[in-house]
Amino acid sequence: MSVPISQMWTVATYVLRQRLAGRRRYPLVLMLEPLFRCNLACAGCGKIQYPGHVLRRHLTVEQCLAAVDECGAPMVSIPGGEPLMYPDIGPLVSALVQRRKYVYLCTNAILLKEKLEAGLFAPSKYLTFSVHMDGLREEHDEAVCRDGVFDQAVEGIREAMRRGFRVTTNTTLFETAEPMRVRQFFDAMMDLGVEGMMISPGYSYAKAPDQEHFLRRQRAHQLFRAILESPKRRWRFNQSPLFLQFLMGEQDYDCTPWGNPTYNLFGWQRPCYLLQEGYAASFRELMETTDWENYGCKSGNERCRDCMVHSGYEATAVDRTFGSWRGFRDTVVATVASRL
Amino acid sequence: MNDEPDREPGALLEAIEAAFDYRGDVTLELTDGRRLVGYLFNRDPRSPEPFVQLFERDTAGALTIPYAAIRTVRFTGRDMAAGHSYEAWLRSRQAGRAPDA
Numbered sequence A: 001m002s003v004p005i006s007q008m009w010t011v012a013t014y015v016l017r018q019r020l021a022g023r024r025r026y027p028l029v030l031m032l033e034p035l036f037r038c039n040l041a042c043a044g045c046g047k048i049q050y051p052g053h054v055l056r057r058h059l060t061v062e063q064c065l066a067a068v069d070e071c072g073a074p075m076v077s078i079p080g081g082e083p084l085m086y087p088d089i090g091p092l093v094s095a096l097v098q099r100r101k102y103v104y105l106c107t108n109a110i111l112l113k114e115k116l117e118a119g120l121f122a123p124s125k126y127l128t129f130s131v132h133m134d135g136l137r138e139e140h141d142e143a144v145c146r147d148g149v150f151d152q153a154v155e156g157i158r159e160a161m162r163r164g165f166r167v168t169t170n171t172t173l174f175e176t177a178e179p180m181r182v183r184q185f186f187d188a189m190m191d192l193g194v195e196g197m198m199i200s201p202g203y204s205y206a207k208a209p210d211q212e213h214f215l216r217r218q219r220a221h222q223l224f225r226a227i228l229e230s231p232k233r234r235w236r237f238n239q240s241p242l243f244l245q246f247l248m249g250e251q252d253y254d255c256t257p258w259g260n261p262t263y264n265l266f267g268w269q270r271p272c273y274l275l276q277e278g279y280a281a282s283f284r285e286l287m288e289t290t291d292w293e294n295y296g297c298k299s300g301n302e303r304c305r306d307c308m309v310h311s312g313y314e315a316t317a318v319d320r321t322f323g324s325w326r327g328f329r330d331t332v333v334a335t336v337a338s339r340l
Numbered sequence B: 001m002n003d004e005p006d007r008e009p010g011a012l013l014e015a016i017e018a019a020f021d022y023r024g025d026v027t028l029e030l031t032d033g034r035r036l037v038g039y040l041f042n043r044d045p046r047s048p049e050p051f052v053q054l055f056e057r058d059t060a061g062a063l064t065i066p067y068a069a070i071r072t073v074r075f076t077g078r079d080m081a082a083g084h085s086y087e088a089w090l091r092s093r094q095a096g097r098a099p100d101a
């Protein structure tokens, strides 16, 4: 695992505080979507299919910060849309860093070099660029439906690292993934020098253009076992080893949809980052009035049955790690013995 | 959708649910005769006074409208999720050229 000690400490003490306060449901990562606009239209993405006047809107920095303060999660992930297209991304990130939130700015990196050269960001242990990379050049350009994007992302990553920023990669895998190619991709990212990698199976968004290649649960376990069973010592993952074991079918977890609450133009999204069953006006309303028992793979909900995404299950793994001695021991064993 | 009012309670509820799921603009005809065109992004049938929320096409803020004020829902904008960008990209790739997304 490649998460810095200070970040791990922040998360561990936060989880323990929630446990000691007897809070069964608490947020871990706020998914803050300031806009839906994007400069790509990826085949597996169901996030951006809106009329033009909706795509032209965005949250204000004040709305974003009010959501961050109300939610209280120690980490803030900024997906979208493409957050580098958000006109106030610099001031937003700087205000979040001042609040000592660990920020993951999830970007396709097409605009990264340009924004870095414009001096929009300052390096900080609180700021990580999480660059969307779905594989080696051929696989990535196919996933994002445009040639040349892989090379642009690599250029952005190099520039960010040269300037002293933390950079990780974020990879979504679909049915078509070939384990050997994914392993070669991990090698390539380590050669590039990123801090760590995040992986997740894609979710079958009802609105995504490509409906054929989403992974079903058994197939996902097979695929992740083939990829991760003998991990190379040099691979570093910026996510919980227990979550990686869950992907391989070695941990039996249910989803924690409230772990990654989502705030966007429409409000607080119920119940999770992926499903859109309605919107609450406040975080409190979201937590108190969502029928949480209707979600997760064990709920019987059809739409949750095959879902194994990190925005649903990583919070479960983190809660296990820092919420019990057994979970902590399992994490240490997974890190040391399984090299995850 | 036809021009008949969706005033049967079941029909209106169904139309609102369909509009909530629709990734295009809709036109709401209200009982006071007004017409609102925009993106219906939320609805709450369980609230004491059930309501929908809509971004009007030409204005900045969001509007909240009670179910009781809605006469009909019509699907007047293009469904933005009905595109075929993946297939189109595959076709153009096979033809040796990728378009800008």
Ligand code: SF4
Residues within 6 Å of the ligand: A255, A256, A257, A271, A272, A273, A274, A275, A295, A296, A297, A303, A304, A305, A307, A308, A309, A311, A312, A313
């Ligand atoms: S299982 Fe997946 S789709 Fe269902 S609530 Fe959890 S994250 Fe959302």
